[in-house]
Amino acid sequence: MKDFYVGSEVGQLRKVILHRPDLCLNRLTPSNCESLLFDDVLRIELAGKEHDAFQKVLRDNGTEVFLLHDLLEETLASTEAKNWILDHQVNKNRFGNDLAKDVRSHLSSMDNDNLARYLIGGLSVSELDSSLSKSMTLDMMSPSDFLIDPIPNHLFTRDTSCWIYGGVSMNPMAKAARKRETVHLRAIYNHHPMFKNSDFFTYFGDDDQNYDLSTIEGGDVLVIGRGTVLIGMSERTTPQGVEQLSRALFMTGQAKKVIALELPKARSCMHLDTVFTHMDIDCFTYYPDIMKGDIACWELTMGDNEELVTTRVKDGFIKAIERSLGVSELRLIPTGGDIYEAEREQWNDANNVLAVRPGVVVTYERNIHTIKNMQAAGIEVLTIPGEDLGRGRGGARCMSCPIQRDDI
Numbered sequence: 277m278k279d280f281y282v283g284s285e286v287g288q289l290r291k292v293i294l295h296r297p298d299l300c301l302n303r304l305t306p307s308n309c310e311s312l313l314f315d316d317v318l319r320i321e322l323a324g325k326e327h328d329a330f331q332k333v334l335r336d337n338g339t340e341v342f343l344l345h346d347l348l349e350e351t352l353a354s355t356e357a358k359n360w361i362l363d364h365q366v367n368k369n370r371f372g373n374d375l376a377k378d379v380r381s382h383l384s385s386m387d388n389d390n391l392a393r394y395l396i397g398g399l400s401v402s403e404l405d406s407s408l409s410k411s412m413t414l415d416m417m418s419p420s421d422f423l424i425d426p427i428p429n430h431l432f433t434r435d436t437s438c439w440i441y442g443g444v445s446m447n448p449m450a451k452a453a454r455k456r457e458t459v460h461l462r463a464i465y466n467h468h469p470m471f472k473n474s475d476f477f478t479y480f481g482d483d484d485q486n487y488d489l490s491t492i493e494g495g496d497v498l499v500i501g502r503g504t505v506l507i508g509m510s511e512r513t514t515p516q517g518v519e520q521l522s523r524a525l526f527m528t529g530q531a532k533k534v535i536a537l538e539l540p541k542a543r544s545c546m547h548l549d550t551v552f553t554h555m556d557i558d559c560f561t562y563y564p565d566i567m568k569g570d571i572a573c574w575e576l577t578m579g580d581n582e583e584l585v586t587t588r589v590k591d592g593f594i595k596a597i598e599r600s601l602g603v604s605e606l607r608l609i610p611t612g613g614d615i616y617e618a619e620r621e622q623w624n625d626a627n628n629v630l631a632v633r634p635g636v637v638v639t640y641e642r643n644i645h646t647i648k649n650m651q652a653a654g655i656e657v658l659t660i661p662g663e664d665l666g667r668g669r670g671g672a673r674c675m676s677c678p679i680q681r682d683d684i
C-alpha cells in the first residue's frame with residue numbers, strides 16, 4: 277500500500293493524525309469560547325488525559341499516531357516552510373507595517389517547539405515586548421487581546437484536511453475561527469519530510485485563492501469505499517465545494533462516484549459525521565431525527581467531455597449507498613434510548629464513531645444507550661472517556677485524520 281492512502285471508512289486504520297489539546301485550551305474562556313466554536317471551557321489536564329486514552333486505544337489496535345504539534349514543529353525546521361507560514365499569518369494586512377515586523381521578530385526568536393505551540397495556542401499582547409513597538413494598532417489593544425488567535429479546533433483534525441483514496445483535500449474552512457488551521461496543514465503536506473517526497477494527489481485548497489462559497493470540511497466527507505465518496509452538504513460544506521472536489525476526484529481517477537446529501541444547517545448536525553458514520557462494510561450508525569429517507573440526494577459522476585453528470589436520486593440515499601457498495605441491505609443502527617436520551621447522546625457525539633477495522637469502533641463511554649444498540653448489532657465497541665473533550669462538540673471520528681487505511 278502507498279504511504280498515504282485512505283481506501284475506506286472501516287478498513288484497518290494504519291496511520292492517523294491527532295492533536296493533543298494544549299495551550300489553546302488555557303486560552304479558551306467563557307467570553308471567547310462561543311466565537312471559537314466551543315460550547316464551554318475545558319479542564320485542560322482532564323482533556324489531555326482523555327486524549328491520551330484515545331491515542332492509546334488507537335495504538336493498541338494497530339494504528340500509528342502522528343501528533344499535529346510534532347508534525348508542525350518538524351515542518352518549521354525548513355526555513356522555507358517557516359517563512360511561508362509566517363508570511364501567511366503575520367503580514368501587514370493583518371497587523372499593519374510596524375506591528376507585523378515586531379510580531380514576526382518575536383515569533384522568529386522562538387525555537388520550533390514554542391513557535392508551533394504559539395501558532396496553535398495563540399499569542400496575546402501581554403506576551404509581546406510592547407515597549408519595542410511604536411504601532412498604533414498595538415496601542416489600541418489591551419494586554420489580554422490576542423495578536424494571534426488560539427486555534428482550539430485543531431483538536432478536530434478530521435475537518436481541516438481529508439484524505440480520499442490516493443490524495444488529500446486541504447480544506448477551505450467555513451468558519452473564520454478555523455481558517456488558519458489549513459495554513460498549517462498545507463505547510464505540513466508540502467514541506468514535512470514524511471510527505472514532501474511522497475506520491476499523492478492534491479484535490480483542492482492548496483493555493484491562496486479566495487474560495488468564497490466553495491467550502492469543504494472533512495467531517496462531511498465519508499470515504500465509504502469501492503470508488504464512492506459520500507458527502508454531506510451541511511452548515512460547513514457547500515454544493516459549490518462538492519462540485520469542485522468531485523471533479524478533482526474524477527479527473528485524477530481516484531473516485532468513480534460522489535453521493536451528495538443535503539443536511540439541515542444546524543450546529544447539532546454541523547457535519548455529516550455527527551449524524552451518520554460507517555461501522556462495518558454493511559453497517560452505519562445514524563441519528564433518525566436527521567437521517568430520514570427523504571433527505572435530498574444527488575449522484576455525481578464524470579461524463580464525456582470531462583463534464584460532471586449530476587443525477588437526482590429518487591429512491592433515497594440508503595439505496596444509493598447500497599448500490600455503490602454492492603450490499604443488498606445496509607444495517608442501520610440508530611442512536612439509543614428514548615427521544616430525549618437519543619437527542620442528548622447525539623449531541624454528545626454518539627453517532628460520531630471511528631472504526632479501527634471492520635465492525636470495531638471507538639466512541640465516548642458516556643453514550644450508553646447507543647453503545648447498547650451497537651453491541652446488540654454485533655459491533656465491538658472500544659470506549660474512551662469524553663467528559664471534557666466532548667465539549668468542543670466532536671467525537672472519535674472528528675478528532676482523527678486518517679492518512680493510511682485499507683480498502684474494503
Ligand SMILES: NC(=O)NCCC[C@H](N)C(=O)O
Nearest residue numbers: 313432495547668669670674
Ligand atoms: N467533524 C466534526 O463534526 N467535527 C467537530 C468540529 C467541532 C468544532 N468545535 C467546530 O465547530 O468546528
